[in-house]
Amino acid sequence: MQAAAGYAPHGTETGAEPGQGLATRFTDPGVPAHVHRLTDIDRKAAKRAERQVSFLFLLSFLGTVLFVVAYFAFPLTSGENLVYSRLLTGLGLAMALFFIGAGAVHWAKKLMPDDEVVEERHVVASSDEDRAEAAEVLRQGGEATGFGRRKMIWGSLTASLGALGIPAVVSLRDTWIRGDAPPPYEIISETLWQEGTRLVTDPAGLPIRADEVAIGSVVHVLPEGLEEDSAEGEVLNEKAKASVLLMRLEVEEILSEKEQEWGYNGIVAYSKICTHMGCPVALYEQQTHHLLCPCHQSTFDVTEDAKVIFGPAARPLPQLAISVDEEGYLVARQPFQEPVGPSFWERG
């Protein structure tokens, strides 16, 4: 490294003919002469800058003090305290961060060393000898592997590398070749819910009396007899499709006539499978009557047909019409009237 040279006149032409390369038409202008800062040549200015930097750091310190004092002076015991606490702690923290940054920048610009240096670029390309040597090493390495002579190894290696792509193709084939399997629309249209199927708690499997469902409660529900009705190995699939959330609201809180009609005395049942990508919608905000899907935050309004009020889901959660049997237990009045779960498949 060397210190910067003095200023050379800018872009002196050498009088070369038009069409000659730039490298021959212009001389190197060099770097401009270094301009010293006032603080480098004036001790008073340097002292002043030092005081300014210290002042900025002091403001940062005061911001931290403000934060600590506000934190303890306004315990979060009332709404008014909450406002002052948030305002003053936020202000204190902002001051502390801003002024420490401003002080550091001011310090660097005014007082830290201001030397300019030039680092000459070394030649990047290797010498001809080095390149020839590298080529020779590669050639010898290639010979040592015997690829040129051992045709059988070469052929089998090529075949095995080519075959490596096959597992990906095979495992993805189900996305477009479905054989005898019914289309997805049909699969998600049929669940174990039928007219008269009792609602039972998940996982205890206990039937639910309508008069025991408290207002504001939410119950995870499955169709009775899920284990027996499902073919072996199908239980999880059926459970995934038939899972339902049961909630009880005040009747007047339900804004939709259809929802009231399909519910029972303020008790409503909705598919638990998110209509976006099928995650379980399991978070119920009792105060707002919103159901939230934790995967991508789709939010459904239980007071109005579980319509989507936020997030990527494209349609409401399907409602299960319910009633009570002669013993007072909740039962389904009919199967789901639309497919449950994700909406990205083609629907009839």
Ligand code: FES
């Ligand atoms: S799966 Fe529910 S929002 Fe995406």
